[in-house]
Amino acid sequence: MPIRKKTNKNPPVMSHEFIIQNHADIVSCVAMVFLLGLMFEITSKFAVIFITVQYNVTISANEGPDETAVNYFHHGIKDLATVFFYMLVAIIMHAIIQEYVLDKINKKKHFSKTKHSKFNESGQLSAFYLFSFGWGASILLSENFLSNPVNLWEGYPHTLMPFQMKFYFICQLGYWLHALPELYFQKTKKAAVNIDIFCSLNRLGLVLLVLHYFIELLFHVSRLIYFSNENRQFGFTIWAVLFVLGRLLTLSLSVLTVGFGLATAENQGFDLAAGNFNIVFVRITVLAAICLSQVFMMWKFINFQLRRWREHSQVQTLKKKPAPAKSKSKKDKANGVNGVNSHAADSPRARKEKSS
Numbered sequence: 001m002p003i004r005k006k007t008n009k010n011p012p013v014m015s016h017e018f019i020i021q022n023h024a025d026i027v028s029c030v031a032m033v034f035l036l037g038l039m040f041e042i043t044s045k046f047a048v049i050f051i052t053v054q055y056n057v058t059i060s061a062n063e064g065p066d067e068t069a070v071n072y073f074h075h076g077i078k079d080l081a082t083v084f085f086y087m088l089v090a091i092i093m094h095a096i097i098q099e100y101v102l103d104k105i106n107k108k109k110h111f112s113k114t115k116h117s118k119f120n121e122s123g124q125l126s127a128f129y130l131f132s133f134g135w136g137a138s139i140l141l142s143e144n145f146l147s148n149p150v151n152l153w154e155g156y157p158h159t160l161m162p163f164q165m166k167f168y169f170i171c172q173l174g175y176w177l178h179a180l181p182e183l184y185f186q187k188t189k190k191a192a193v194n195i196d197i198f199c200s201l202n203r204l205g206l207v208l209l210v211l212h213y214f215i216e217l218l219f220h221v222s223r224l225i226y227f228s229n230e231n232r233q234f235g236f237t238i239w240a241v242l243f244v245l246g247r248l249l250t251l252s253l254s255v256l257t258v259g260f261g262l263a264t265a266e267n268q269g270f271d272l273a274a275g276n277f278n279i280v281f282v283r284i285t286v287l288a289a290i291c292l293s294q295v296f297m298m299w300k301f302i303n304f305q306l307r308r309w310r311e312h313s314q315v316q317t318l319k320k321k322p323a324p325a326k327s328k329s330k331k332d333k334a335n336g337v338n339g340v341n342s343h344a345a346d347s348p349r350a351r352k353e354k355s356s
């Protein structure tokens with residue numbers, strides 16, 4: 001009798017399945033290498049580039065005896081290393097939320113395959129949008145961008161940023177870039193990666209990101225509520241209204257800042273080294289790009305609403321359609337209609353009574 005070989009459920013080390021199953025642990029080890037590098041003098045200078053925000057500039061805020069130093073930051077090539085490190089952090093946080101929160105809820109709810117995928121997507125994005133919206137809103141309030149909209153274009157080009165703002169944008173880039181390795185880890189065929197690039201318009205970019213994140217947060221929270229109870233769809237109605245208003249507000253702020261604010265600014269001209277792109281061609285290009293993006297989002301929104309309307313109409317049609325009549329049983333067919341035998345008239349007794 002041949003001996004049956006035992007199947008090893010654990011995939012081989014460094015195989016495709018091994019990397020997918022253990023990608024969070026592998027990425028954690030890579031991130032720990034950079035953190036351990038801070039402990040040694042030889043490697044600390046190299047590790048700092050990946051972990052801390054670079055290109056610090058100290059500027060005196062007040063003149064005279066009350067002079068205070070304020071730290072600002074500008075961008076450079078070293079920021080790519082920092083973005084890479086926080087991309088690793090985003091992958092780790094993605095895995096933690098998936099394993100310790102979403103997977104446990106999925107086991108209790110027993111979602112279908114389609115709902116399971118959408119629930120994971122909304123769960124991950126809800127956490128990210130909530131964190132990004134709260135952090136971005138706090139920066140807007142601290143920098144007085146909401147109370148004084150003139151700050152959106154005043155002092156252009158905005159090449160210098162406070163620490164919180166630059167760190168915010170680095171984390172945003174790290175999160176959206178982490179979607180690329182997640183395509184491999186999750187075996188996903190496609191994903192959308194949105195990276196907002198502004199020509200020294202980081203203040204306007206921050207406002208538009210916070211606005212966009214708030215609307216998207218409402219959508220994904222509404223979808224999570226819908227998965228828990230399909231009768232709760234009121235959140236989608238609020239989201240639909242705010243989505244349209246958000247597109248109009250985005251266009252209004254963009255035209256106000258780029259079309260009017262920068263057009264009347266004193267610092268006109270094109271200087272790549274100084275980060276100044278305040279010329280007519282660039283302004284028109286930026287406005288056209290923003291308008292096209294908003295039109296594309298509205299087109300997707302309209303298609304989404306039409307698809308939901310068609311699905312709802314089909315469901316209502318099926319509910320109103322009358323149920324088909326029940327087919328007669330074999331016993332009824334044998335005994336005739338209403339239990340009367342169709343062959344009763346042909347019986348001998350019936351023929352005798354008829355002849356008499």
